[in-house]
Amino acid sequence: MRYQLFYWAEIQGRGEFVRLALEDAGADYEDVARKRGGTERMMAIMGGAREKRPPFAPPFLRAGKLTIAQVAEILFYLGPKLKLAPRDEAGRLWLHQLQLTVTDFIKEVHDTHHPVGTGLYYEDQKPEAKRYAQGFLEERAPKYLGYFERVLKKSGGPWLLGRKATYIDLSMFQLVEGMRYAFPKGMKRIERDIPGLVGVRGRVAARPGIKAYLASDRRIPFNESGIFRYYPELDR
Amino acid sequence: MRYQLFYWAEIQGRGEFVRLALEDAGADYEDVARKRGGTERMMAIMGGAREKRPPFAPPFLRAGKLTIAQVAEILFYLGPKLKLAPRDEAGRLWLHQLQLTVTDFIKEVHDTHHPVGTGLYYEDQKPEAKRYAQGFLEERAPKYLGYFERVLKKSGGPWLLGRKATYIDLSMFQLVEGMRYAFPKGMKRIERDIPGLVGVRGRVAARPGIKAYLASDRRIPFNESGIFRYYPELDR
Structure with missing residues (x-):
């Protein structure tokens, strides 16, 4: 599964808790707002004109057809998939x-x-x-x-x-x-x-995943x- | 299942969101801290001396062997059981x-x-x-x-x-x-x-459940x- 993370491009902020999980697990993800036109896409989704269930604020995650907001809920969802949560x-x-x-x-x-x-x-x-x-x-x-x-x-x-x-x-x-x-x-x-x-x-x-992430320019200071x-x- | 809700006895506060769900569904529950010695029991659980997974703050819910804290999480857990949440x-x-x-x-x-x-x-x-x-x-x-x-x-x-x-x-x-x-x-x-x-x-x-609740002395002003x-x- 390729995930799309939407969060402010210039800061660690709340999005960082999600980034750390994705990076630790070596997950396939795109940090959308850090790419050209990405912030506009993020704002359009929040604006909600074409969204049935628009999130209130970033960060939010696209996973297939799901759009999931709120850091703790995103991690609750990702946890078992990234093997970063117990199963029971x-x-x-x-x-x-x-x-x-x-x-x-x-x-x-x-x-x-x-x-x-x-x-x-x-x-x-x-x-x-x-x-x-x-x-x-x-x-x-x-x-x-x-x-x-x-x-x-x-x-x-x-x-x-x-x-x-x-x-x-x-x-x-x-x-x-x-x-x-x-x-x-x-x-x-x-x-x-x-x-x-x-x-x-x-x-x-x-x-290893975190060490590589911290050394990369994906980690915003x-x-x-x-x-x-x-x-x-x-x-x- | 008989639920035990632990929350401050004198206020609606955050606990009220849980009380409303339990009352709407006509669930069998005890509002522990509103009974004699209940606040002491609540504080002892939070103190955590005998608790393997002590909650940070009230409200929390005892459901069988589970102790669940955080309003949104309590409702996430109770929702399907009280028929107050979708199944998918x-x-x-x-x-x-x-x-x-x-x-x-x-x-x-x-x-x-x-x-x-x-x-x-x-x-x-x-x-x-x-x-x-x-x-x-x-x-x-x-x-x-x-x-x-x-x-x-x-x-x-x-x-x-x-x-x-x-x-x-x-x-x-x-x-x-x-x-x-x-x-x-x-x-x-x-x-x-x-x-x-x-x-x-x-x-x-x-x-009906809410109407009866609001008219009762269980609803704290x-x-x-x-x-x-x-x-x-x-x-x-």
Whole structure:
């Protein structure tokens, strides 16, 4: 199956969680919006004039006749096909639940630089962002990451679901990378309490598909248009 | 199957989307935290000392040996069992995708009164809340609700997925009710553009299970501890 991924061409953003799964598995996919005319195609699908079931926002995936949106749902769908999910229902639901918690966390990461409004520039909400980021680094990020650390411990490791790697491990890699980029000082302190997740990050980075991806120009560098942004004034 | 729902006892909140589905279907369930000692049981499960797969936050559902968290995932699981979801994979995924968009919307509703920090009181973030709420009422709420209105139109109605009611229709009821409670003036203006959703609200309210539920004391009134809060200063 050749997949088509639709996501903003200039950022890692939410699409990156899907890209990592496709790349890890060596799946045959096209990153549509990064090709000529691709962004227009993406916008047309969202506009929905000819679409029976238009998605609300990117990323979304075309898989044959299906169009699937929402990162966690795309991964839920792809997981078994890419051999990045367990086969039993209980395991798949548990994995999906963890990924939905990543979704919640990522929204809070986004809000560190956009606490007052998605429609406003960061420059128009800097004092509010500073206040938000403080609570984020002191309470929210340690709470979320500490939760995933506990999940890892309970599984017996070396991966979050136990003996086999799944897409949630790829997402943990992305969370640690993103936090290091956006909040180098704050993350340094948080990492003391999540040695297990730091280990997962390292093992994911060494997987052949991921290693090749990170070395390629398909991996867009972090930047200040994405979810994880480096604004020194927001760091600890 | 007897279900056990775990959610905060004093509010509708996120748990209400699950309660509506269980009530509409006349399912056999226990709202655990609303009984003596129930909140302690809920906190113990989340604490995770004896739990192999502890949820991050309520609501969560016990169904036999399964513990399922995240509203959209609980509904994805319950949907076919309560006859509130289509049976085909494409339909189930589409329904789940819509519910995940409700999740995103609800987080933004929450942030109208808590834009700067979940750990702070509303009273400590009133100016920021006012600024957030303005953009919410002018852009975000019309965008989300307008999207669901479009989905309804495309389906041919009378329900969001077409001829059969599903759990997303119950969620539409809750969104319209909540918006009317929290932003009576702002919602009045928005409702001009979403006549279809207002119709869905009315048809849901008339369903026997929902009608009985709304008339019972199992339906907790809206209040200022929940997601939808009435603060006149945030309204249009």
